[in-house]
Amino acid sequence: MFRTTIFHDNLREFLGDSWKAYALLGTSLILFAVLLILVPELLSFLVATVLLWAGLFVWYLAWQFRRAARELESTHYTVWRF
Numbered sequence: 001m002f003r004t005t006i007f008h009d010n011l012r013e014f015l016g017d018s019w020k021a022y023a024l025l026g027t028s029l030i031l032f033a034v035l036l037i038l039v040p041e042l043l044s045f046l047v048a049t050v051l052l053w054a055g056l057f058v059w060y061l062a063w064q065f066r067r068a069a070r071e072l073e074s075t076h077y078t079v080w081r082f
Contacts, residue, residue: 036043
């Protein structure tokens with residue numbers, strides 16, 4: 001007749017299971033920082049790469065929004081035409 005609600009601590013399990021991924025990420029960030037200190041010219045390539053990917057991603061989003069707007073507009077006129 002009565003239902004029992006059980007709350008599970010998923011965050012503790014998630015963080016406990018994925019500590020290796022965090023350790024690998026932290027180690028790679030430290031090594032990359034040391035590499036940037038030793039070779040500062042690498043920073044310009046990193047910034048250029050990030051800007052290139054960000055620009056391509058924003059362009060792709062604009063294209064998807066344009067396509068979605070066209071679909072919505074054609075659906076609107078099809079559904080609401082009397």
